[in-house]
Amino acid sequence: MPRQVIASLGAGLLLALLVSGLVFAKPAHSPWPGGIAIVDIGSADQPPPVASFNDAPLLVMMRDDRWHAVVGIPLDTASDALSIRVGDEELAIDLVPRTYKEQRLTVKKQSYVTPGQQQLERIGAEREIIDAALNRYRVATSTGIELAPPVDGPRSSSFGLRRFFNEQPRAPHKGMDIAAPEGEPVIAPRDGVVSATGDYFFNGQTVIIDHGQGYVTMYCHLSDIAVEHGQAVATGDIVGAVGKTGRVTGPHLHFGTYLNGTAVDPAILLPEN
Ligand SMILES: [Zn+2]
Known part of the structure; x- marks a missing residue:
């Protein structure tokens, strides 16, 4: 590979690293109406568990070497907890109240x-x-x-x-x-x-x-x-x-x-x- 190609690839990679380092933050567990619950659903030494909420499939991602379900919580949620399905089991998530102006x-x-x-x-x-x-x-x-x-x-x-x-x-x-x-x-x-x-x-x-x-x-x-x-x-x-x-x-x-x-x-x- 010509040297200038390698150099430009290197510069591109450096730019990508700089960009990702500067602009991203790690979203926190935010368990309220309109928020996002991030819930540990199992160890990494298994395939990603299947999770759902109100019959809608949930996003499942790896974080800190554990599988996590990511739950969008509806704005009109009135209860202080919600329940998601992980495999054959129900998992309860405590919510904190929030009212919007x-x-x-x-x-x-x-x-x-x-x-x-x-x-x-x-x-x-x-x-x-x-x-x-x-x-x-x-x-x-x-x-x-x-x-x-x-x-x-x-x-x-x-x-x-x-x-x-x-x-x-x-x-x-x-x-x-x-x-x-x-x-x-x-x-x-x-x-x-x-x-x-x-x-x-x-x-x-x-x-x-x-x-x-x-x-x-x-x-x-x-x-x-x-x-x-x-x-x-x-x-x-x-x-x-x-x-x-x-x-x-x-x-x-x-x-x-x-x-x-x-x-x-x-x-x-x-x-x-
Ligand atoms: Zn708007």
Whole structure:
């Protein structure tokens, strides 16, 4: 191999190590509604145990030389414990309570608050596509769950907020909003496969990435989409650009993270800002 090729490979490897060393943090067990439970389910000297919650398969990864199940905990969980299935056994996980605040927003375009019949049909059709991508389970070996920030910028701590648009109650906020200028590149936060792209009524131009084993991330309100459905992406690849398409009050990235079809707080998966 020519020397300059070896040198550039070495530089690339060094860069990859620097990047991974700088941007990743190890997500902690976060057992509350909207959080992520990380549960020891067995020793490494066996194949990965099969685990599920509410019949949805769970991500299973190796951590500290033990198999761990990673459980996305639904925002609307009211009990102080939940039960997952590991092989033939039930395993209880204690939860800590968490209540989320209310958020009141004013949206000028009335159709975004009370859509008309034609818009409702469009929203319904899009909901099916989005839900299918968010609930997709692809068999893959997990290399972890930590994420690089998809874009730099101030992060709202608005995950889980119970929202009112023009005083009317709507679904809770199931993501993190990162403020960044329009056109700022958005990168893939870890390796995956693009499982949906589209221009949706509420979410605007959107990319959804499947990271395997039911781990899915979503990018909304983009000004530009740089990837195609089915495309493999690596950490750091540009997937689009920050914008203000869909139901927004200004340019920002809406960043959603999902495990076992459940929206979880992206802050748990990202390094501190
Ligand atoms: Zn948002």
